[in-house]
Amino acid sequence: MPLRLNLPPLTRVLLLALVALSALNATLRFRAWNHFLDSQSPSTGLDALTTAASYLSSPQWAIPFLVLVPPKSLKFPWTFVTAPVVENNVLSMSISLAVLWAGGRYLERAYGSSEFGRFVAVTAVVPNFLTFLIYTLWHISGTPQYPTPIQGLVALEAGFLVALKQLVPEHTVSLFRGSIRVRIKHFPALFTALNMLSGPIFGTDTALWLSFFGFLSSWVYLRFYRLSDIGASAxxxxxxxxxxxxxxxxxxxxxxxxxxxxxxxxxxxxxxxxxxxxxxxxxxxxxxxxxxxxxxxxxxxxxxxxxxxxxxxxxxxxxxxxxxxxxxxxxxxxxxxxxxxxxxxxGAPTGGHDGAANGxxxxxxxxxxxxxxxxxxxx
Incomplete structure (x- = not known):
């Protein structure tokens, strides 16, 4: 029997875009790295190889027309859309694929494809834009030789957790055969806090800003702007x-x-x-x-x-x-x-309600x- 993927249409598009653009990014980075090595003289070949061996993570090989490279990517405005679905290594891409497969499938069915598309656009583009502004100002004030590229699905991962907290806050996730049980309503804050701690420790400072802005932008959109139907009992x-x-x-x-x-x-x-x-x-x-x-x-x-x-x-x-x-x-x-x-x-009339006074x-x-x-x- 042929394999049938039980996925809504927009989730399927996001998965294909993540795989295709990440593969293209890895190919172009490898070609740039390889070309750099070929251009070196034999006397400096070993040093160049040592410097360029991390071609999948070094900012030296970032592709400015696929990911956000402050301020180079100002010439390529479409990178605010492509950067969120570009991952640099197999581990981060595997995590992003799992998040899109499970979270995207659930949320698209709960929201509908059109509303899910608006949610993804806000949660993916706004955090990348704000992070790009921060790093552009930083690089302008003291421009390093190779500006920090901004990419990945971290902001959307934070947004998915916020949306799940809205829809199923009391759902409990069991880890390690039930030894750890965490309610979904605690995931957004936990995810953001871990990324904020990992930035200074592991140097993943872009994940710090992307997760923080992803948390805020998704919550603001769902809290104040998303139109939803009133339930029967309301x-x-x-x-x-x-x-x-x-x-x-x-x-x-x-x-x-x-x-x-x-x-x-x-x-x-x-x-x-x-x-x-x-x-x-x-x-x-x-x-x-x-x-x-x-x-x-x-x-x-x-x-x-x-x-x-x-x-x-x-x-x-x-x-x-x-x-x-x-x-x-x-x-x-x-x-x-x-x-x-x-x-x-x-002893006063009961005509009003002060939410702040009641906590x-x-x-x-x-x-x-x-x-x-x-x-x-x-x-």
């Missing part, structure tokens, strides 16, 4: 047939990415940043209706998601859906009960208004 809040811009749920707030013990310290910082951005008119706060609808949507959308492992339903998916629904409903109940409890304790992790976030396709009175 229609009472948002209106039937509605869509919601971003994800206003408490479980997807920025501090929710970090361990519980850190959240009391991070919440004031996030609130301060948020207030500053509001004062600068860069963001608007979530409405209470948007937060309630977001929390309800978290509970409602579980049943519509494919299995994280094989794209089909099963007992594992049902258990995951129940865990996520219980967490979302608990957060929703706490938010709805908070005004009445505050009113009884102070709400959602108050540190920005605009994601519910965009109803029905009349606004349904909201």
């Amino acid at each position: 229609t009472a809040t948002a209106g039937e047939g509605s869509t919601m811009r971003g994800d206003a749920s408490d479980t997807f707030a920025f501090v929710a990415f970090w361990p519980d013990m850190m959240q009391p310290f991070l919440t004031p910082i996030c609130d301060g940043i948020y207030e500053t951005l509001v004062q600068l008119k860069l963001f608007k706060p979530f409405s209470e209706e948007a937060i309630v609808a977001g929390n309800e949507n978290v509970a409602a959308r579980s049943d519509g998601l494919p299995s994280i492992m094989n794209g089909r339903g099963g007992s594992g998916r049902r258990a995951e859906a129940e865990r996520r629904r219980a967490i979302a409903l608990m957060a929703l109940e706490e938010r709805l009960n908070a005004p009445s409890l505050a009113g009884r304790s102070t 709400s992790i959602a108050s540190s976030q920005a605009q994601a208004p519910v965009v109803a396709t029905q009349k606004e009175d349904n909201a």
